[in-house]
Amino acid sequence: MPEPALHVAFLLFPHVTQLDLTGPAQVLSRLGNAKLDLVAKTLDPVPTDAQFSLLPTATFDQVPRTDILCVPGGFGTVAAMEDDETLAWLRQVAADATWVTSVCTGSLLLAAAGLLTGYRAACHWASREQLALFGVEPVAQRVVFDRNRVTGGGVTAGIDFALALTAAIRGEEHAKFVQLSLEYDPAPPFDSGSPERAEPATLARYHAMIEKFSPGRAEKVRAIAEKLRG
Structure with missing residues (x-):
């Protein structure tokens, strides 16, 4: 018996962290009987944080609904949080x-749209506590399920998130098959993947990078939250 057809819509916005999107997309493309769309305001190429662009497959108007909504994060998250058209589309679909889902700071975008109020959610460690500004309970986990909201932590957690979602939809055996087919068997060369284990100099370098590419991000997110509270 064939698996039920599914549509997966990924929000695409300028200066997205491409692995937030492409990691889960690679996994979810193997759900079986699934169609993926990269949805943006226009069909113009969208610049990512990796010095290349992604091509949208559909515009907001062309995707009024979906089975699975996935919102990535990245340096462009704040600008997307301030875009009324983007927030309106998120609320609509x-x-x-x-399933309403996100990876990394994509959960802040869902929160700004009012879609995580009263939910538990994950986020990139450096922005996690900002979720509380929107009435969301921050959770320090790589994958968080709360009813039909599924959120992943920072960047690489998107692969874990997508495998967990695959298991919830198609069963654990299918998720294990997808994991094997992608040879997802991580063995990082350094134990520096969390702020608790990173060296102080590495942590300071990260914060300096954030301030360079997204200056005043925390203050801007706070201002957005205060504006939404009206």
């Missing part, structure tokens, strides 16, 4: 979606 989330209303009927079976």
Whole structure:
């Protein structure tokens, strides 16, 4: 018996962290009987944080609903949080979606759209506590399920998130098959993947990078939250 057809819509916005999107997309493309769309305001190429662009496959108007909504994060998150058209589309498709999901700071975008209020959620470690500004309970885990909201932590957690979601939809055996097919068997060369284990100099270098590419990000997110509270 064939698997039920599924549609997966990824939000695409300028200066997205491409692995937030492409990691889960690679996994979810193997759900079986699934169609993926990269949805943006226009069909113009969208610049990512990796010095290359991604091509949208559909515009907001062309995707009024979806089964799975996935929102990545990145340096462009704050600008997307301030874009009324983007927030309106998120609210529209989330209303009927079976799963409303995010990776990294994409959960802040969902929160700004009012879609995580009263939920538990993950986020990139450097921005996690900002979720509380929007009435969301921050959780320090790589993958968080709360009803039909599924959120992943920073960047690489998107692969874990997508495998966990695959298991919830198609079963654990299929998720294990996908994991094997991608040879997802991580063995990082350095134990520096969290702020708790990173060296102080590495941590300071990260914060300096954030301030360079997204100056005043925390203050801007706070201002957005205060504006939404009205």
